[in-house]
Amino acid sequence: xxxxxxxxxxxxxxxxxxxxxxxxxxxxxxxxxxxxxxxxxxxxxxxxxxxxxxxxxxxxxxxxxxxxxxxxxxxxxxxxxxxxxxxxxxxxxxxxxxxxxxxxxxxxxxxxxxxxxxxxxxxxxxxxxxxxxxxxxxxxxxxxxxxxxxxxxxxxxxxxxxxxxxxxxxxxxxxxxxxxxxxxxxxxxxxxxxxxxxxxxxxxxxxxxxxxxxxxxxxxxxxxxxxxxxxxxxxxxxxxxxxxxxxxxxxxxxxxxxxxxxxxxxxxxxxxxxxxxxxxxxxxxxxxxxxxxxxxxxxxxxxxxxxxxxxxxxxxxxxxxxxxxxxxxxxxxxxxxxxxxxxxxxxxxxxxxxxxxxxxxxxxxxxxxxxxxxxxxxxxxxxxxxxxxxxxxxxxxxxxxxxxxxxxxxxxxxxxxxxxxxxxxxxxxxxxxxxxxxxxxxxxxxxxxxxxxxxxxxxxxxxxxxxxxxxxxxxxxxxxxxxxxxx
Amino acid sequence: xxxxxxxxxxxxxxxxxxxxxxxxxxxxxxxxxxxxxxxxxxxxxxxxxxxxxxxxxxxxxxxxxxxxxxxxxxxxxxxxxxxxxxxxxxxxxxxxxxxxxxxxxxxxxxxxxxxxxxxxxxxxxxxxxxxxxxxxxxxxxxxxxxxxxxxxxxxxxxxxxxxxxxxxxxxxxxxxxxxxxxxxxxxxxxxxxxxxxxxxxxxxxxxxxxxx
Numbered sequence: 001x002x003x004x005x006x007x008x009x010x011x012x013x014x015x016x017x018x019x020x021x022x023x024x025x026x027x028x029x030x031x032x033x034x035x036x037x038x039x040x041x042x043x044x045x046x047x048x049x050x051x052x053x054x055x056x057x058x059x060x061x062x063x064x065x066x067x068x069x070x071x072x073x074x075x076x077x078x079x080x081x082x083x084x085x086x087x088x089x090x091x092x093x094x095x096x097x098x099x100x101x102x103x104x105x106x107x108x109x110x111x112x113x114x115x116x117x118x119x120x121x122x123x124x125x126x127x128x129x130x131x132x133x134x135x136x137x138x139x140x141x142x143x144x145x146x147x148x149x150x151x152x153x154x155x156x157x158x159x160x161x162x163x164x165x166x167x168x169x170x171x172x173x174x175x176x177x178x179x180x181x182x183x184x185x186x187x188x189x190x191x192x193x194x195x196x197x198x199x200x201x202x203x204x205x206x207x208x209x210x211x212x213x214x215x216x217x218x219x220x221x222x223x224x225x226x227x228x229x230x231x232x233x234x235x236x237x238x239x240x241x242x243x244x245x246x247x248x249x250x251x252x253x254x255x256x257x258x259x260x261x262x263x264x265x266x267x268x269x270x271x272x273x274x275x276x277x278x279x280x281x282x283x284x285x286x287x288x289x290x291x292x293x294x295x296x297x298x299x300x301x302x303x304x305x306x307x308x309x310x311x312x313x314x315x316x317x318x319x320x321x322x323x324x325x326x327x328x329x330x331x332x333x334x335x336x337x338x339x340x341x342x343x344x345x346x347x348x349x350x351x352x353x354x355x356x357x358x359x360x361x362x363x364x365x366x367x368x369x370x371x372x373x374x375x376x377x378x379x380x381x382x383x384x385x386x387x388x389x390x391x392x393x394x395x396x397x398x399x400x401x402x403x404x405x406x407x408x409x410x411x412x413x414x415x416x417x418x419x420x421x422x423x424x425x426x427x428x429x430x431x432x433x434x435x436x437x438x439x440x441x442x443x444x445x446x447x448x449x450x451x452x453x454x455x456x457x458x459x460x461x462x463x464x465x466x467x468x469x470x471x472x473x474x475x476x477x478x479x480x481x482x483x484x485x486x487x
Numbered sequence: 488x489x490x491x492x493x494x495x496x497x498x499x500x501x502x503x504x505x506x507x508x509x510x511x512x513x514x515x516x517x518x519x520x521x522x523x524x525x526x527x528x529x530x531x532x533x534x535x536x537x538x539x540x541x542x543x544x545x546x547x548x549x550x551x552x553x554x555x556x557x558x559x560x561x562x563x564x565x566x567x568x569x570x571x572x573x574x575x576x577x578x579x580x581x582x583x584x585x586x587x588x589x590x591x592x593x594x595x596x597x598x599x600x601x602x603x604x605x606x607x608x609x610x611x612x613x614x615x616x617x618x619x620x621x622x623x624x625x626x627x628x629x630x631x632x633x634x635x636x637x638x639x640x641x642x643x644x645x646x647x648x649x650x651x652x653x654x655x656x657x658x659x660x661x662x663x664x665x666x667x668x669x670x671x672x673x674x675x676x677x678x679x680x681x682x683x684x685x686x687x688x689x690x691x692x693x694x695x696x697x698x699x
Contacts, residue, residue, distance in 0.1 A: 006632075011633075018640065025647065066632055066633035067629070067630045067631075067632075067633075069631075069633045069634065070633055105651070107647060107648075107650075107651035110647055111644075111647065111648065111651065114640070114644045114647070117640065121637060127634075129631075129634045130633055130634050130637060133634055133637040133638060133641060134637070136641060137637065137640060137641055137644060140641065140644055140645065140648060141644055141648070143648070144644075144647075144648030144651060144652060147652055148651060148652070150652065150655075
């Protein structure tokens with residue numbers, strides 16, 4: 001490679017983001033606390049700019065650059081658009097909360113942009129080294145974001161736990177990658193895939209590598225038995241940061257898993273399929289059952305995340321194009337649901353008070369029926385009740401599992417989603433049938449109210465007409481996979 | 488014995504001696520300085536193997552930066568080193584056993600036929616005009632450009648995160664702003680109140696008390 005044939009176009013959104021990030025980093029130093037809104041506005045503008053660049057450089061086939069370490073394919077473009085929306089919505093929701101809880105600082109925005117850059121690198125890497133650096137970029141930014149509220153002991157404890165366990169997971173992932181490197185002699189996903197497919201690789205070493213890679217990935221996703229950090233981190237972090245961890249990074253993690261397992265280790269699908277089945281069943285079971293016992297909503301959402309990751313794995317472990325598509329659709333819908341659910345919690349929090357227990361939602365319908373309705377959409381969607389988007393997402397992943405002959409797994413999935421429906425419906429019961437407490441509903445910024453309404457209504461719209469998003473997912477997955485198979 | 492061999496043995500002797508002194512030195516500052524010496528001599532070994540870039544990097548990074556930080560830590564933290572040395576003789580049998588096992592393992596690995604050390608005793612001289620630095624640079628700035636740049640971003644992130652987590656603006660410090668002092672007006676400091684004089688209401692009670 002020489003400089004002359006270095007094609008920067010596919011990486012244009014990342015380059016723009018890094019440039020804008022550096023500008024914001026410096027500019028923010030000259031702003032007083034009262035003018036911090038400028039940083040907020042610039043951050044949202046940056047996201048808009050990235051979205052425009054991603055859309056204008058969208059091509060219906062994979063493009064590689066940086067000596068094949070960076071790939072820009074429709075799946076990564078779709079995921080990036082999802083990331084921009086998730087991060088932008090998160091920032092809009094947390095604007096007031098951050099102000100009330102002393103984390104409305106320039107670093108809050110720059111660290112968020114750093115984590116976004118990490119996520120974009122994760123979804124666009126086709127080399128183990130860049131995949132890993134992207135993951136670290138995301139993780140480091142998140143550790144710091146959790147600890148940003150320095151005087152809160154739970155937040156510091158959560159940051160410490162996340163940091164130590166995250167480092168452990170990274171170590172496992174790297175160990176697995178090094179074994180795969182030993183077996184195939186390459187860090188490029190395409191070459192790893194070709195080596196395994198042609199049978200040149202030492203299959204014993206490949207299997208060992210896969211075990212460690214899957215364990216590392218399960219840690220990052222929060223799948224049982226590697227889920228112990230999820231409830232503590234979700235609970236300990238300020239709600240704004242919980243949303244930051246719980247929304248956008250899930251999209252990046254899904255594409256990350258897809259790149260490694262489907263694109264890199266696709267030929268060894270028989271080896272990792274059973275591991276994922278175990279992870280998926282355990283996650284759906286433990287996540288849904290433990291969530292019933294939670295009265296803290298953040299903890300409940302954490303266990304619900306664990307169970308949703310189980311469903312996501314059901315889609316991926318099918319190992320088919322339909323399965324990957326279902327998983328991609330599932331994760332996009334899941335992020336929308338979790339944004340709406342946490343959005344309500346953020347909306348009802350004010351200075352010195354975090355809305356985070358079931359009691360805090362009591363009788364919300366009497367106090368503000370619109371908010372209660374929005375929360376109802378989010379809850380019904382998470383429970384998978386038609387006609388909301390969550391139903392269709394669950395249906396798609398379970399169908400993918402049935403298509404590859406895993407009928408029993410689909411039955412397990414349905415049974416546990418029924419178990420899960422209990423605690424989602426309990427939230428609804430709390431809002432509609434319990435006597436209201438005397439906590440007033442705080443006044444919210446109009447932009448937040450608007451975005452939150454759009455977000456929750458989108459769940460209904462996507463549930464009634466899922467075709468538009470589903471077609472996008474199907475096309476993106478088809479276009480991304482077809483060329484890799486032929487490469 | 489060629490000149491290179493003489494240099495090699497001299498450097499090795501220094502590395503071994505300073506390595507031993509790192510663990511045996513009573514004064515922790517001396518131990519850290521001996522570690523510097525060990526690194527420096529090891530850099531000499533790399534030079535012998537024509538890896539001049541790695542040698543310079545070792546001196547710059549480890550000797551120049553990491554060890555200086557080590558020294559700072561040793562000097563700034565008040566560690567009771569007498570206490571650390573206390574169990575030396577007690578733990579020696581266990582530590583010695585571990586060391587002997589490690590030596591035996593290394594000897595077995597290095598002497599096994601599959602290690603094939605005999606094929607490694609010649610370092611082929613580099614071709615004319617070939618430079619490690621150039622080759623490394625070419626790799627880093629072409630093939631590995633993306634990971635290299637991303638690693639730089641990672642470092643920037645580490646700096647931002649570290650500052651965000653540790654820098655505290657102390658709102659309660661009392662400091663003097665000369666500009667404010669100069670600009671001050673009399674009206675800012677002194678408030679003149681106009682009020683009517685009032686009679687002493689409790690004059691009688693005072694007198695009574697003093698009389699009592």
